[in-house]
Amino acid sequence: MMDRLKTHFFGRRGPVLLAMGLAALLLPTVGLYSGGSYTVVVLAVSLALLVSWRLQRHRTPLRPDLRLIGLVGAYLVIGWLSVVWSIVPVATAKAAFDMTLLGVVLLPLVLIPDRDIDLHIILDILVITVIGAVVLATVDIFIYDWYGAGAAPGHYTVHRVVKYNRGISYLEMMLWPLLAYYWLYRSRAVAVGLAGAVTLITVACASLTAKFALLAGFAVLALGLVATAGTFVAIGAVVVVLGVAMPVILKGASALLLGEAQPLIKLSGIHRLEFWDYMADRVWDRPLFGWGLQSVPALPIQPAELARYHVVTADGIGHAHNLWLQVWVETGLVGAVLFLAFALYVLRQTLTLPASMQPFALAGYTTVLALTISTYNLSADSWWAAIAWTVFLFILISDRCRADGTTTR
Numbered sequence: 001m002m003d004r005l006k007t008h009f010f011g012r013r014g015p016v017l018l019a020m021g022l023a024a025l026l027l028p029t030v031g032l033y034s035g036g037s038y039t040v041v042v043l044a045v046s047l048a049l050l051v052s053w054r055l056q057r058h059r060t061p062l063r064p065d066l067r068l069i070g071l072v073g074a075y076l077v078i079g080w081l082s083v084v085w086s087i088v089p090v091a092t093a094k095a096a097f098d099m100t101l102l103g104v105v106l107l108p109l110v111l112i113p114d115r116d117i118d119l120h121i122i123l124d125i126l127v128i129t130v131i132g133a134v135v136l137a138t139v140d141i142f143i144y145d146w147y148g149a150g151a152a153p154g155h156y157t158v159h160r161v162v163k164y165n166r167g168i169s170y171l172e173m174m175l176w177p178l179l180a181y182y183w184l185y186r187s188r189a190v191a192v193g194l195a196g197a198v199t200l201i202t203v204a205c206a207s208l209t210a211k212f213a214l215l216a217g218f219a220v221l222a223l224g225l226v227a228t229a230g231t232f233v234a235i236g237a238v239v240v241v242l243g244v245a246m247p248v249i250l251k252g253a254s255a256l257l258l259g260e261a262q263p264l265i266k267l268s269g270i271h272r273l274e275f276w277d278y279m280a281d282r283v284w285d286r287p288l289f290g291w292g293l294q295s296v297p298a299l300p301i302q303p304a305e306l307a308r309y310h311v312v313t314a315d316g317i318g319h320a321h322n323l324w325l326q327v328w329v330e331t332g333l334v335g336a337v338l339f340l341a342f343a344l345y346v347l348r349q350t351l352t353l354p355a356s357m358q359p360f361a362l363a364g365y366t367t368v369l370a371l372t373i374s375t376y377n378l379s380a381d382s383w384w385a386a387i388a389w390t391v392f393l394f395i396l397i398s399d400r401c402r403a404d405g406t407t408t409r
Contacts, residue, residue, distance in 0.1 A: 015055075017118070019048035024125040027389065028171060029133045035166025035382050042385035043105050045392075050108040062111050069107075071342045076100050078331050078338065079293045086292020087299075095294035095379045102381050109392040119400055123181055127194055130171065130178070134197040137164055141204045165207040169371055170386040171198055172214050176221075176364030177393035180357045185401065208269075213370035220366040224359030231362055236347055239369065243340030246324035251280035258308075267311065272321055272374065274312040278305045279320065283328045290332035294379060296320045299329065319377035326378050343369075353398045361394055 023041045030037045053059055079096040086092035141164065175198045182191035202214045224231040242249075254277035257265060265273070282291065282299050291299065297316055306314060320326035327339045350361035368387060376383045 015048045016045070016052040017122075019045045020122050021125060023389070024122050025129055027174070028126065028130040031170060032133050032137055032164060032167035035170055035386075038170055038382040038385040038389065039102075042109075042389045046106055046108045046388070049112050053108070053112045060112075064111055067345060068110075068342075071338060071345060072103055075331070075335060075338045075342065076103065078289070078335050082289060082292040082331060085289060087295050088292060088297075091294040091298070092292040098381065099293075099379055102384055106384065106388045109388050110395065119181070119396060120186075123178065126174075127178060127182065127190060130174070131193060131197045134171070134201045137167075138201045138204045141201075162206065164201070164205055165210060166382070168201055168205050168207065168210050169213065169375065170382070172202065172210065172217065172367050172371075173364060173386050173390040174393070175214075176217065176360045176367065177390060177397055180360035180394075181397045183360075184356050185397075208266075209371060209374040213367045216370045217363040217367035221359050221363035224362045228355070228358050228362070231359070232347070232351065235362060235366060235369070236344060239343050239347060240340070242324050242369075242373070243336060243343060246322070247280040247283045247328050250276040250322065250325055254280070271311040271317075274309045275317045275320075276322060276325060277309075278302070278312070279325055279329050281305075283325075283332075286332060288332045289334055290328070290330045293330050295330050296326055319380075321374055321376070323372040323376065323378050330378070353394060354401055357394070357398055357401075364390060364394070 023045050026041050027038060031041065076096065076099060079092070079099065083089050083092045083096065175194065179191050179195055182188070182194060199214065202210050205211075220231060220235070223234075250273075254273045258270070258273050258277070278301050279296065279299065281302075297318055299316060301312070301314060301316060306312070320329070324336075324339070328336050331339075347365055350358055350365055353361050368390075
């Protein structure tokens with residue numbers, strides 16, 4: 001075993017293997033507690049992959065996905081142009097720069113073919129750390145009341161509720177390629193243990209969005225195993241509805257749920273419904289090109305709107321907690337069309353994977369889709385890093401399976 005590790009981690013493939021080994025240790029552990037750490041760790045893997053490829057004497061050719069690059073590039077162009085009409089031009093320019101730099105640095109994950117990686121070692125490390133970290137974090141959630149007041153004075157309640165939420169969401173994304181690999185090609189017992197561990201911490205956490213995202217993923221996996229093509233079409237239809245009608249959907253939901261049903265909704269839900277209410281109205285104030293990237297915190301709120309809100313104040317909000325509505329608000333119809341095209345193209349790419357892996361890819365896509373409805377910000381770097389890492393795992397696993405001619409169990 002030691003000779004095998006030495007050969008792989010200190011040989012010709014050393015840089016990327018060491019980076020991936022470190023990622024396999026850190027993402028499910030440190031990343032579970034501090035979701036933002038995904039950015040640094042995943043970018044390190046991406047850069048190590050680029051360096052390793054450059055050092056090869058006989059490089060395998062790059063496989064640029066021109067459609068994907070074109071869609072992402074077009075949206076970034078709109079983002080940069082929105083500096084001109086943005087209500088917060090400095091924040092818009094910073095967001096455009098950050099998103100451009102992030103996109104460029106993450107590209108090696110999807111562009112550089114690398115089939116010399118010992119997936120068994122990397123993924124075994126990853127699965128062991130996922131299960132171990134989940135058990136410890138779940139115990140911590142249940143015993144936090146005993147020590148939390150001293151550990152986070154002044155922030156005890158908030159810290160207890162949210163400290164693992166982002167990391168759990170990212171673990172849910174990572175689950176699907178790992179589940180595909182172990183269920184189809186290694187050990188179904190390990191796959192069941194992995195799914196059970198992620199389910200355990202999701203049930204224990206406070207995030208309703210994380211619970212919904214994982215449940216939706218499992219439901220789609222079940223449907224996909226029975227009818228992959230039909231599941232693909234159904235998800236595509238949902239994506240189109242979300243991309244086209246999200247402002248109308250959220251405006252209607254706010255009007256409906258902020259009435260008699262309000263006492264049944266927890267405070268964070270009321271908060272979201274209130275800021276979605278005024279955000280949806282701002283879409284029609286600038287429908288074509290929007291208010292500029294990163295303009296959501298500065299959106300104007302009308303006095304009549306504030307008069308009927310219970311949580312939202314004149315200070316507004318930090319971020320939209322809904323990527324589809326944020327795109328409509330910040331980049332208008334043009335940005336919404338590009339973002340929808342991007343989402344549909346990524347969905348289409350799930351069908352390029354081996355047939356046995358497609359249901360798992362559709363489940364992963366659905367989990368991410370569910371999270372876009374109620375969490376995070378378009379320019380959140382850790383969000384895109386987590387998605388890129390998940391896609392990277394799917395690519396590695398599917399490439400290895402094709403190269404080895406592996407058959408399903």
